Amino acid sequence: MKTAVCIKQVPVFSDGKMDPEKGVILRDGLVSAMNVYDLPAVETALRLREEAGGTADVFSMGPLQAADAIREAYAMGIDQGYLLSDHAFSGADVLATSYTLAQGIKGAGKYDLIICGRQTTDGDTGQVGAAIAQWLHIPYAGGVTAIISRKPDSITLQQRLDDEQVTVKMSYPCLIAVDRSIYISRMKSLPGKIAARKKGVAIITLQDLEDHDPQHYGLSGSATKVEKIYPPERTHKEPIMCLNTADAVNEIMKILENSKAV
Amino acid sequence: MPGYTIDRNICTQCGACRKQCPFSCVEKTDGVYVIGDGCTACGVCAEICPVKAVIWQEAAHEAFDKISWKNILVYLEYHHGIVHPVGIQLLGKALELAASCGCEVYGIVIGENAGEAKPQLLLYPLTSVFLYEAQENFASDLYEQLLSDCIGKLRPSIVLIGGTAQGRSLAPCAATRFRTGLTADCTGLSIRDKDDLVQTRPAFGGNIMAQIITPNTRPQFATVRLNMMEPARKSEAASVAFITCASAHPAKSALEILDAQSLAPEKDITRQKVLVAAGKGIRKKEDLAMLEELAVLLGGELASTRGLVEKGWIKSDRQIGLSGHTVRPELLITCGVSGSVQFMAGMSGAKNIIAINQDPEARIFQIAHHPVCGDLYEIIPELIRQLKAAKSK
Numbered sequence: 001m002k003t004a005v006c007i008k009q010v011p012v013f014s015d016g017k018m019d020p021e022k023g024v025i026l027r028d029g030l031v032s033a034m035n036v037y038d039l040p041a042v043e044t045a046l047r048l049r050e051e052a053g054g055t056a057d058v059f060s061m062g063p064l065q066a067a068d069a070i071r072e073a074y075a076m077g078i079d080q081g082y083l084l085s086d087h088a089f090s091g092a093d094v095l096a097t098s099y100t101l102a103q104g105i106k107g108a109g110k111y112d113l114i115i116c117g118r119q120t121t122d123g124d125t126g127q128v129g130a131a132i133a134q135w136l137h138i139p140y141a142g143g144v145t146a147i148i149s150r151k152p153d154s155i156t157l158q159q160r161l162d163d164e165q166v167t168v169k170m171s172y173p174c175l176i177a178v179d180r181s182i183y184i185s186r187m188k189s190l191p192g193k194i195a196a197r198k199k200g201v202a203i204i205t206l207q208d209l210e211d212h213d214p215q216h217y218g219l220s221g222s223a224t225k226v227e228k229i230y231p232p233e234r235t236h237k238e239p240i241m242c243l244n245t246a247d248a249v250n251e252i253m254k255i256l257e258n259s260k261a262v
Numbered sequence: 263m264p265g266y267t268i269d270r271n272i273c274t275q276c277g278a279c280r281k282q283c284p285f286s287c288v289e290k291t292d293g294v295y296v297i298g299d300g301c302t303a304c305g306v307c308a309e310i311c312p313v314k315a316v317i318w319q320e321a322a323h324e325a326f327d328k329i330s331w332k333n334i335l336v337y338l339e340y341h342h343g344i345v346h347p348v349g350i351q352l353l354g355k356a357l358e359l360a361a362s363c364g365c366e367v368y369g370i371v372i373g374e375n376a377g378e379a380k381p382q383l384l385l386y387p388l389t390s391v392f393l394y395e396a397q398e399n400f401a402s403d404l405y406e407q408l409l410s411d412c413i414g415k416l417r418p419s420i421v422l423i424g425g426t427a428q429g430r431s432l433a434p435c436a437a438t439r440f441r442t443g444l445t446a447d448c449t450g451l452s453i454r455d456k457d458d459l460v461q462t463r464p465a466f467g468g469n470i471m472a473q474i475i476t477p478n479t480r481p482q483f484a485t486v487r488l489n490m491m492e493p494a495r496k497s498e499a500a501s502v503a504f505i506t507c508a509s510a511h512p513a514k515s516a517l518e519i520l521d522a523q524s525l526a527p528e529k530d531i532t533r534q535k536v537l538v539a540a541g542k543g544i545r546k547k548e549d550l551a552m553l554e555e556l557a558v559l560l561g562g563e564l565a566s567t568r569g570l571v572e573k574g575w576i577k578s579d580r581q582i583g584l585s586g587h588t589v590r591p592e593l594l595i596t597c598g599v600s601g602s603v604q605f606m607a608g609m610s611g612a613k614n615i616i617a618i619n620q621d622p623e624a625r626i627f628q629i630a631h632h633p634v635c636g637d638l639y640e641i642i643p644e645l646i647r648q649l650k651a652a653k654s655k
Contacts, residue, residue: 036572062299062300063287063298063299063300064299085299086299087299089299090265090287090298090299090300090301090302091265091301091302091303093443094434094437094443094444094446095437095438095441095442095443095444098434098438118578119585121568121572122466123465124447124464124465124584124585124604125446125447126430126446126585127430127433127434127444127446128434129434130402130430130431130433130434130435130438131434131435131437131438131444133435134406134434134435134438134439135438138516139402139403139515139516139517140402140403140431140435141402141431141517142402142427142430142431143427156520160427160525161400161427161428162426162427162428163524163525163530164522164523164524164525165522165523165525166399166400166519166521166522166523167519167520167521167522168517168518168519168520169517169518169519169520170516170517170518171516174516179578180571180574180578181577181578184574218265219265219303222443223437223441223442223443223444223476223478223479224443224444224445224461224474224475224476225303225474225475225476225477226302226303226304226305226465226472226473226474227305227460227473227474227475228305228309228472228473229284229304229305229306229465229466229470229471229472229473230470230471230473231470231471232464232470232471232603232606232625238627238630238631238632238633239633240622240627240633240634240635241632241633241634241635242622242635242636243634243635243636244636245636245637245640245641245644246644248618248634248636248641249641249644249645249648251632251634252595252616252632252634252641252645253645253648253649253652255614255616255632256560256593256649259592259593259614
């Protein structure tokens with residue numbers, strides 16, 4: 001069984017400190033790491049490989065330093081990592097990001113199953129997985145909370161769709177987005193980390209892709225444009241109550257009594 | 263290639279762009295500043311450059327026939343014979359947008375016995391509702407084919423979809439099919455220049471707002487979370503035309519649904535009158551028990567910020583915020599919550615907010631009705647003691 005996992009390198013502190021005057025995120029001292037929602041996706045691929053044999057690879061898109069996220073996946077036990085990195089890929093929205101990853105996956109081999117995490121911590125939308133499935137013309141299931149059973153040509157999954165729990169069977173090839181609850185991801189072992197440092201990351205550039213028209217990637221290939229980013233409005237509604245504990249508790253008790261919560 | 267570049271003839275090498283780039287992608291190479299591959303075109307560098315050396319280069323776009331795409335289509339999610347409330351909320355927004363630009367609003371219902379949605383939609387001032395018959399259980403590929411069939415025939419300029427589990431599958435698939443833009447989980451929508459949809463959402467981890475447009479393609483897809491918009495008002499003057507449709511190409515799903523169980527909604531945080539929300543001011547997982555006790559004493563439930571979910575301390579169905587749930591409880595007590603934009607997008611509708619935080623600068627204090635600056639580790643235990651005493655009286 002051949003499995004591909006899509007991962008992203010993100011800044012570790014998703015609620016980065018803001019510069020109060022300029023309203024931009026201060027990234028000094030921030031480190032990057034694999035998106036936490038991708039860890040259970042990697043774990044799912046590794047468990048499937050342990051049970052069914054085959055390979056578990058990862059794909060990522062980003063600048064060259066994003067290879068570090070692939071090394072994290074290596075330290076967990078991933079076989080091969082591919083990094084789609086090219087100046088032409090930068091500034092991509094959902095449409096262009098999903099197209100780039102789909103092109104990379106398509107070019108690297110015939111995968112039975114592609115696994116994505118629920119969302120990233122920086123983009124926060126969770127839309128790229130379904131879009132990749134559409135580019136590859138394969139079925140998609142999101143919110144996957146468990147793998148029920150597996151056959152050589154299909155997989156049966158449990159999905160959480162809002163207030164419903166659904167059991168669904170899909171034939172390969174297909175794409176799933178897994179919830180964090182599916183598995184607790186394994187720790188990166190020290191020997192794994194050491195081996196990961198030596199292991200090469202395959203870099204895929206624009207010219208390596210089947211479609212190498214730069215108009216289809218990055219900013220050019222994006223349908224949405226961020227016109228501006230700005231700090232949210234600051235509206236000071238109520239004066240802050242800076243009280244000692246006893247007074248604070250008395251105040252809160254009064255508020256609770258007034259709101260009939262007590 | 264489109265994007266920002268630094269004109270080295272104008273650049274004074276002050277380095278402000280490098281310092282301020284939220285993605286640390288401005289590099290100094292061979293003594294000049296260049297914008298590297300991590301650029302997301304957010305425009306911060308162009309805005310702060312004191313000599314305007316950062317220049318935006320527009321893409322050469324093929325002429326796109328924008329004019330032939332008109333009006334707004336709202337996906338009215340329909341399950342177990344009920345139109346999902348998010349659909350009525352989207353309708354409210356769509357009607358408001360339509361009034362501002364003079365266009366029409368259409369709806370689409372996909373599901374088993376779709377015709378039974380009629381009485382639920384009769385009194386909303388829509389032009390028409392398209393009814394597509396499909397299997398009861400949601401299969402993303404099948405539903406997407408039917409939605410796209412409708413989009414292909416109607417050619418709407420804007421497609422609004424709820425940010426539910428269904429919507430989060432449907433929207434990216436349909437948007438990709440039409441090779442167009444999708445902005446997920448919008449918190450604000452407005453119209454500019456006749457039919458350009460201006461989409462606002464928190465971005466980059468949730469502490470900043472982004473304004474996003476889809477300039478050169480149609481339709482413009484946007485998803486909106488439940489309880490983010492006001493529901494549409496009914497009107498006695500409404501006269502909706504219901505049109506039963508079938509796809510030109512009979513759709514079949516590659517997903518075989520074997521079972522579907524409704525999950526008990528009793529702990530659903532969106533239905534609670536009282537919520538106690540835990541933030542990163544909580545030092546360890548065990549301390550959540552104290553907040554849970556407070557919630558139970560007040561007849562409510564424990565909720566949390568995304569940070570604690572990412573730490574694995576609490577399940578994601580308890581998460582308030584843009585990527586969690588939007589809540590509107592009667593009373594919300596936030597404990598050690600700083601108040602990121604993405605969190606506040608999910609709770610600003612709470613009727614009464616008591617915020618407890620040690621940092622007087624915490625953003626949560628800007629929307630709290632009762633901002634209490636203090637140590638939750640002192641306040642909460644004492645509060646629990648007094649509540650218990652009051653109850654035993």
